[in-house]
Amino acid sequence: VQKTFRSIVENPRHIFKLTIQGILVGIFSGLMVCLYRFLLNGSEDILRHYLTIINGNIFYIVLFFVFLIILGLLTAYLMRWERDAMGSGIPHVNAETKGFLDVNWYKTLFAKIVGGVFTALGGLSLGPEGPSVQIGAMAGKGVSKLFNESKTDELRLILVGSAVGITAAFNAPLAGVIFILEEINHGFDKTLVFIALVSAIVSDFISKMIFGQSTALTFPISNIPLSSYWLLIVLGLILGFLGYAYNVGMIKAEDLWAKIPNLSLEVKFVSVFLVSGVIALLMPEISCGGHYMLGLFDVAVPSLTLLLIYFVGKYVFSIFSFSSGAPGGIFLPILVLGAYIGAIFASIFIPICGLDNVLIYRFIIISMAGFFTATIRSPITGIVLLSEMSGSTESLVAMLVVCLIAYIVPTLLGNEPIYESLLERLLNKRQHEYTPEPSKHVLSEYVVPLECKYIGVEIENIPFPKNSIVVSVIRNGSYVIAREDFKINYGDQIHILTDVNDFPYANREIEQIIYDKKQ
CATH class of the missing domain: 1.10.3080.10 (Clc chloride channel)
Incomplete structure (x- = not known):
């Protein structure tokens, strides 16, 4: 346990390696999201240009709807080929970071980009930012696979890639980092924040090199009395x-x-496109x-x-x-x-x-x-x-x-x-499809909130899942190896070690215990 803990948390070389990987995620994810953004802008321009030349021409209108039927069929085929590319993609990233999914990163990356182009050409009222989060996350997962990283660091790089998705889509690096903390990770991991900021800055630079430095909204500013x-x-x-x-x-x-x-x-997507x-x-x-x-x-x-x-x-x-x-x-x-x-x-x-x-x-x-x-x-x-x-x-x-x-x-x-x-809803659909992985360790971090009912209680008396181990606590900036008689306090950052196959269910139990969620 202590060896695993030191290799993941305390080793400066490990943090340096993660920083290099964060830069690579910023480059790869940033380029992928910028490519997606460029293709969607071009697709929307093509659609609007075609709508201007239709001008009541029956032949052009018929041709337009034939094209939409083809787009609907192609989208259906693509989603059958890689169903994890359906929808926004943010719930899929969320499910993966909680251990419930193990998505094929390169298939999802390809299907999401191509599928997004199809829906943009078809004029569907769908935004690029949710898919950008998944595209960035899958690119981050690709980098982790390249380095054959631990499951803990793979999940970190997926989250870092998610931050890049928001950053490159909006030219908003700080919002990208906050989004993964507030919406996906629901915790404060200092290592994750540092790597995400590095990656976001790199991707923001790439995005501004391609799309310029102007803000997305250029409205005049005036104060409300x-x-x-x-x-x-x-x-x-x-x-x-x-x-x-x-x-x-x-x-x-x-x-x-x-x-x-x-x-x-096929019928559903053709109907939607029509x-x-x-x-x-x-x-x-x-x-x-x-x-x-x-x-x-x-x-x-x-x-x-x-x-x-x-x-x-x-x-x-x-x-x-x-x-x-x-x-x-x-x-x-x-x-x-x-x-x-x-x-x-x-x-x-x-x-x-x-x-x-x-x-x-x-x-x-x-x-x-x-x-x-x-x-x-x-x-x-x-x-x-x-x-x-x-x-x-x-x-x-x-x-x-x-x-x-x-x-x-x-x-x-x-x-x-x-x-x-x-x-x-996604987890309900996939609850019988979980495939066990080779045994690996996942180190997760949880921050004790003020309303936690176990503040002041010894770790041995907190009903954590039996298949998980509290290995350390960060209190006032210092790491402490947690013993059974250690009492948790508000603001403690608790590190819990779990096997990857137990992680999806153990994580949910731990969140219910610490954050007092619905049980």
Whole structure:
């Protein structure tokens, strides 16, 4: 136990080796995500250019729908070939880091990139960021396989690659690192944070070399008067309820797809692509991930009527597209919906309160962070992400107010974060498919929260799984070999050693014990 512990935690050479691997993950994952981003941008440009030349020509329209049928069939074939490329990909990464999946990294990498190109050409309302997380994670796993790393470090490099996915997709390195801590890892591993930051900086440099250094949002900045801060409370409540409705709608839509008898993957995807084609002809603004809808704000904010039409259309189309299981994410659609909620809210309340019209852009940015929080339930990631996307930290306090309220509302309503719901559904589908691996050790880290009921209790009296061993605790920056009579305290970082085959179930038990989750 002590040998394993020292090799993974204490050995400076090991940390140096992980840092080199982190740089390699930053290069490989960054290039893969940038390639994906470049291909999706090109695919969306091709689709929108074709829509402009159709111009009522029956032959071109028929040709368009024939093309969509082919895309649907190709996507179905690709997803049958590698089913772990379906959907967003973030639940798959989450499941892998918890030990429930062992995905084929190069097949998933290829299928995710090609499948994303197909859905972009078809105009489905799917974002690139969720898939970018999985692409980065699989590239990180590829680097770990190259070095034949331990299972512990393989999981670390998968998480590092996930951070690269957010970084390269948004040019937001800090948000990428926070995302893996807040949404996937649910803990603070200093080694992981250090390597992830190194990797994120490398990938951010690559991304900016290819796509430029400008921020994703270039809206004018103006401060909301303190006397009007009560509007933020109202906005937070609205975002909380709409986020709840979005999450419930997404799960209900998945259930509806599942209830259709004898529905093959080919028929499902062809149907989705054909519906997407109709929407592209009737309302092209809401097609694809949402960059075009955000771009409308660069010219002028649409009228309130158009804002409402675009919002409702995007809301329904996003749920329809994602619930089908087509390869693509909801990250960008969620941000776009948040932007339009903010624009609608500001269009109503700015004239009523006599505020400056330029404040509409401030409400748009704040609302994007708030709706992200209401659906994904990662407020810190949302705040940092929008600060990096807008290149400004002047909205931090306003975003904090809105995000906290938007977080509380769906939580009080008993709604789970969307990615946690999707993870549970994925695990339910795969619960009988777990394949034992050759025996290896996994060293996991858990941070003791303030509400842990075992604070002050000896390790021997804490009902940890019998197939796991508490090997060390970090307290006040010092490593301590944990003995049976050692009492845990708030803020302790506990290292627990588990066999890789026991890890999925032991990890869940340990989280229930330490974080007092539902049992």
